[in-house]
Amino acid sequence: MNPAELSPHRARALFRAGLRTPTSGYSPGYAQANLIALPREAAFDFLLFAQRNPKPCPVLDVTEPGEVSASVFDGDLRSDLPAYRVYRHGELVEERADVTDLWRDDLVAFLIGCSFTFETPLLEAGVPVRHIEAGTNVAMYRTNRECRPAGRFRGPLVVSMRPVPADRVADAVRITSRYPAVHGAPVHVGDPGALGIADLARPDYGDPVEVREGEVPVFWACGVTPQAAVAASAPEFAIGHAPGHMAVTDVKDSFYQVP
Amino acid sequence: MNPAELSPHRARALFRAGLRTPTSGYSPGYAQANLIALPREAAFDFLLFAQRNPKPCPVLDVTEPGEVSASVFDGDLRSDLPAYRVYRHGELVEERADVTDLWRDDLVAFLIGCSFTFETPLLEAGVPVRHIEAGTNVAMYRTNRECRPAGRFRGPLVVSMRPVPADRVADAVRITSRYPAVHGAPVHVGDPGALGIADLARPDYGDPVEVREGEVPVFWACGVTPQAAVAASAPEFAIGHAPGHMAVTDVKDSFYQVP
Known part of the structure; x- marks a missing residue:
């Protein structure tokens, strides 16, 4: 089974059957998405939070x-992602492979663009993506930058990091800036300390990756930010994907490309 | 008093003092905005309607x-636009110059991009804007295209129309496509009948403009669409701007320009 050769339908069937793995590299050419499901009464505040950030x-x-x-x-959003996180009053209470029995009639699910989507065009341009080479999850960090609040929702910006050879940073910026719906251009290049990241080897989510000599850590805004906002804002109930374990959509990544 | 020389602050002071006029041509270089204010309990459905359209x-x-x-x-959103429309259960009940006494603590105000914003770059490129030359309001039409519904909100797409010389249509497309936050590229060029517009001389909102020999009617999506959705969806209460009588913002139009 080669993840790069699976259709979205087939990848989702494997996840539904119990395969639990980060989805980077799965079904290349198709967009991936972050999930956050919230009760209807919290949905306006969250949609406004998303609109403002x-x-x-x-x-x-x-x-x-x-x-x-x-x-x-x-x-099926309740079973076809590889893993989920369940929050009650902002506390992460459980990580599990299926949330069918926890889903509620009042839940509104938000699908948020994911930077895994632009990894295919990066690879096609010869920009290496270390965590795909290594077969690990992407490294993600909570930063010291606060999002713009909305109603009850507030929280820090979360970023994903990819080490990029110094002579390919401009290409990485140029390529990813064409995908604003999946986080677009980097928010920060180099200098993790300026984002409040003390140690790149200890990500808050996902796995660490090596930054080699001649490489620069490049940071993109990350769709785990809604879950950091859930942790900071404590809505009564929420379900998210497990970081890196995304919803593989049926939409071609080229759909989200701008000229 | 030359509208083209007024700062946003000064224009708003005139409107607050009672000047009642379409705002096309006012405070060029600054973005203008549509207003729709809705009770908090209808706000999620509307924000989702906006996100989907x-x-x-x-x-x-x-x-x-x-x-x-x-x-x-x-x-002050209640007094600093030249004119307002008040809706109860989807019925337009009143048009007036000030809504301070009608504003409620539960109203959420949405400011929606307005195509007047890209008229300055059109004029600077030598693309004529007939309704500014004529000193009238822009012509707006309800179309036969339905917006994508969201919760209780549904309704037709509303468009504004500007006649453009055939040899400048490509320029008008190119220029306005750089302003997606204020409706961007035209949704339709020529053939009003295909949008269900029977007679260009009878707009649903604003004033008719002459389409001269050698000119093509060019249609842009219009921020009066939310008011058509209010009429179709009948929320308990709503306040909008009077079409063409916009909120003059403090944001430079260049802020909304993409490369």
Whole structure:
């Protein structure tokens, strides 16, 4: 089974059957998405939070309350991601492979663009992506930058990091800036300390990756930001994907490319 | 008093003092915005409607409930537009110059991008704008295209129309496509019948303009669309601007330009 050769439908069937793995490198050419599902009464505040923080929270799709699939995702949101995180009053209470029995009729699911989407064009341009080479999850960090609050929602910007050879940083910026719906251009290049990241070897989510001599750590806004906002803002209930374990959508990544 | 020489602050002071006029041509270089204010309980459905229909409803700013100014508008939303429309259960009940006494603590105000914003770059490129030359309001039409619904909100796409000389249509497309936050590229060029517009001389909002020999009617998505959705969807209460009588913001139009 080669992840690069799986259709979104087939990848989702494997995840539904129990395969638990980060999805970077799966179904290349198709967009991937972050999930955050919230009770209807918290949904306006969150949608406004997303509208005010479009770099970390680009909204690809929003379900009607209780729906379990979405226009960009022809699967079951409760079972077809590899893993989920469950929050009660902002506390992470559980990580599990299926949330069918926890889903509620009042849940509104938000699908948020994911930077895994632009890894295919990076690879096609010869820009290496270390965590795909290594077969690990991407490294993600909470930063010292606060998002713009909205109603009850506030929280820090979360970023993903990829080491990029210094002579390819400009290419990485140019390529990813063409995908604003999946976080777009980097928010920061080099100098992790300026983002409040003390140690690159200890990410807050995902796995560490080596930054080699001649490489620069490049930081993109990350769709785990909504879960950091859930932790900071403590809505009564929330379900997110496990970081790096994304919703593989049916939409081609080229759909989200701008000229 | 030359409208082209007024700062946003000064223009708003004139409107507050009672000047009632379409704002096309006012404070050139500054973005203008459509207003729709809705009760908090309808706000999620509307924000989702806007998210699903970004061409007619590009969101520039959203207030917290009860607020009367906004980050892009350093004035009083209840008095500093030239005219307002008041809706009860979807019925237009009143048009008036001030809504201070009608504003409610539960109102959430949405500021939506307006195509008047890109008229300055059109004029600077030598593309004529007939309604500015004529000193009238822009012509706007309800079309036969339905927006994508969201919760209780549904309704037709509304468009504004500008006649453009055939040899400048490409320039008009190129220039306006650089301003996606204020409706961007045209949604339709020529053939009003295909949009369900029977008679260009009878706009649904604003004033008719002459389409001369050698000119093509060019249609842009219009921020009056939310008011057509209010009429179709009948929320309990809503306040909008009078079409063409916009909120003059403090944000430079260049802020909304993309490369």
